[in-house]
Amino acid sequence: MSNKRSAINLGSRRDEAGMAANGRDEAIYRNLYAAIVENYLAPGTKLPEDTLAETFGVSRTSIRKVLQRLAYQRLVDIRLNRGASVAQPTVKEAQDVFAARRIVECGVMPQVVARATPAQLDALRDIVKREHDAADRGDRRESIYLSGEFHVQLARLADNESIGEFLAGLVSRSSLVIATYGAPMAGSCPHSEHDDVLSLIAAGDAEGAQAWMDRHLRDVERSVVPVEEEVGEADLRKILDAVATRHRRER
Amino acid sequence: MSNKRSAINLGSRRDEAGMAANGRDEAIYRNLYAAIVENYLAPGTKLPEDTLAETFGVSRTSIRKVLQRLAYQRLVDIRLNRGASVAQPTVKEAQDVFAARRIVECGVMPQVVARATPAQLDALRDIVKREHDAADRGDRRESIYLSGEFHVQLARLADNESIGEFLAGLVSRSSLVIATYGAPMAGSCPHSEHDDVLSLIAAGDAEGAQAWMDRHLRDVERSVVPVEEEVGEADLRKILDAVATRHRRER
DNA sequence: TAGAACTCGTTTGTGCACAATTCAACTGTT
DNA sequence: AACAGTTGAATTGTGCACAAACGAGTTCTA
Structure with a gap:
């Protein structure tokens, strides 16, 4: 039995403008958009094209189009040769x-x-x-x-x-x-x-x-956004401190 | 001799953000962007994928990506199964x-x-x-x-x-x-x-x-934007008037 | 054992071929 | 002669296959 056709629901509607978008692409877009904005997908979550393609029962071509649209809106982050992930605002x-x-x-x-x-x-x-x-x-x-x-x-x-x-x-x-x-x-x-x-x-x-x-x-x-501190840096420092501590203790 | 490799110049630079963009795609984007914004291409001009692909010496795949990016910015208008054209703001x-x-x-x-x-x-x-x-x-x-x-x-x-x-x-x-x-x-x-x-x-x-x-x-x-009148309508009326006149004269 | 280089599996990038649609010209009918 | 229906070329939409790149795990060396 093929692992295709496990497509999620498909909402109709359309409020985009000036963009070419057939119904199916639009439905996929809305699903992903909602999943990200309503926090079903945590920031940083990787979004592999193959997985999405199989999930929605379409080829990677359609998924790519949707991901780039979301990237343009800054909801996902696409890095060259590294694929897409849910954006993490600084x-x-x-x-x-x-x-x-x-x-x-x-x-x-x-x-x-x-x-x-x-x-x-x-x-x-x-x-x-x-x-x-x-x-x-x-x-x-x-x-x-x-x-x-x-x-x-x-x-x-x-x-x-x-x-x-x-x-x-x-x-x-x-x-x-x-x-x-x-x-x-x-x-x-x-x-x-x-x-x-x-x-x-x-x-x-x-x-x-x-x-x-x-x-x-x-x-x-x-x-x-109560904290002023840079989160990435803080994490890095925390990690390095922990490593240094462990290292000191273990020698 | 092939009609490929008539590629237009390629500016480097990049100021996009969060989008995956190869250097070549970026150059094509900048060329098209400049051509539209600086009015080398009049509003309404059709932008066939094949023509652009041959002009820039790449396949339609890259062109499509660029066109969709421009469509998102409302600089080109993409209609389903009808391709892209330079946008004509109402x-x-x-x-x-x-x-x-x-x-x-x-x-x-x-x-x-x-x-x-x-x-x-x-x-x-x-x-x-x-x-x-x-x-x-x-x-x-x-x-x-x-x-x-x-x-x-x-x-x-x-x-x-x-x-x-x-x-x-x-x-x-x-x-x-x-x-x-x-x-x-x-x-x-x-x-x-x-x-x-x-x-x-x-x-x-x-x-x-x-x-x-x-x-x-x-x-x-x-x-x-001095005129308040709806241009599309005005044109249509003008055309219909002209047709009616000609018709009247010719009978 | 620590570190560096290499290999392999996985994921993305790109071009191509085929299917679907549009638009225009043509043909046949009334 | 006008109009409707049909046919065909041109253009876009979509999936697939291959190439390239990344990263993890392994192996080799010092």
């Missing part, structure tokens, strides 16, 4: 991502306040509600997902596709940052005061909404 | 690009003002000088390139790689917008008052620099 990258989010999410606020309709705000309130529900029942994964979704959908109210896509990329990378550095407890937005900003927007207070978002994102960043 | 896309630039380039100003060193400002002044030289001798292509380079390098002073790459993409798409809609005369920044913002930055005036940039980008946008 501390600097993590800081850059959050700084970029502050610029973008605060920058769109005037447009958002000017254009947001009551119906759109209701849709956002629904996301917040589901986010709270997920948090209440301890579903951290769903809670983080909905938290990110809130930020993305909020920004999309500015009706700017370039900005929307860019922020979506930043939010997905934030998930990787949380997976890499985040404390096991913390995760989504603290106490998730997302409702507050909706009130400010509904009141037409653009500056207030901007200030709220800036503070909110700084809070999130602080709760996720 | 009016909405053009507006989004400039709106995004306003958000980003104004948003980085505080960081830029806080971090910029005299040496870095001198390097920017040099770009402005070369931009003026190019404009004086009527080299529109170089002048546009240096104008974009100024904006990108200025933003990079904020030392945020995510933002830097995003803006670089927006600027390259701006070139496509200019090529698609721009008046043959207009092009780079009007009168290129780029020196002015450097003075504001040197003086530590973040708010002034922000205001300058906002005004500047609005000016550029107005000089490039």
Whole structure:
């Protein structure tokens, strides 16, 4: 019996743009994307082409295309002749991502306040509600997902596709940052005061909404990337210290 | 004699990140990128894989990779089973690009003002000088390139790689917008008052620099995308009118 | 026994061949 | 003469096979 055809489920939909992508490739992309962003695959996990090809029941050609797309989004890291692995953001990258989010999410606020309709705000309130529900029942994964979704959908109210896509990329990378550095407890937005900003927007207070978002994102960043130290270095030093100790003891 | 080996020149360098990229692929990418952004290839130009493969003396496999990378940047448009062509931004896309630039380039100003060193400002002044030289001798292509380079390098002073790459993409798409809609005369920044913002930055005036940039980008946008009308529709109507006229006359 | 060089298995890079699709021109019918 | 259906060349999509590179384990040497 062949070991093919163990294909995972296949979601349809498509929101890509300008890229050639048939349905099957798109489904594979979405699966891998979700697996990485929702932290089913830990940062650093190797992603061998053969394994993926067999898992999804396609040839390496399709897998390669998907991996390169993910690499372009900085969700996977492809090194020459060494294949792909789930990206591990450095501390600097993590800081850059959050700084970029502050610029973008605060920058769109005037447009958002000017254009947001009551119906759109209701849709956002629904996301917040589901986010709270997920948090209440301890579903951290769903809670983080909905938290990110809130930020993305909020920004999309500015009706700017370039900005929307860019922020979506930043939010997905934030998930990787949380997976890499985040404390096991913390995760989504603290106490998730997302409702507050909706009130400010509904009141037409653009500056207030901007200030709220800036503070909110700084809070999130602080709760996720608390340490200033370079992790790779720290590990290396720790290892070398351990080796030296053992060596000293054993002689 | 074979028709291979007519390879165009090959620039070295590399500034990509996180992507696997062989030196040769990188050279091909840079060539195509420059050809599109510097308007050697008009928007809408078809880019057949075979032709490109023979031109660069490689197989279609490499070309495909490069085309998909360019598609991701929205510089080429790939449609299923129909191949790639140089992207033709719609009016909405053009507006989004400039709106995004306003958000980003104004948003980085505080960081830029806080971090910029005299040496870095001198390097920017040099770009402005070369931009003026190019404009004086009527080299529109170089002048546009240096104008974009100024904006990108200025933003990079904020030392945020995510933002830097995003803006670089927006600027390259701006070139496509200019090529698609721009008046043959207009092009780079009007009168290129780029020196002015450097003075504001040197003086530590973040708010002034922000205001300058906002005004500047609005000016550029107005000089490039003046018409509000939907071009595709207008063309279609024009064509149908012409057909109807001819038809009427010929019967 | 420590260290260096070598070999082999595994994984990735690349070109090629065949299948599928599109677009255009042609033919036949009304 | 207009239109629909069909055929064929050109172009893209996809899988496969071979070449190249990496890394781990082994062997050889000092």
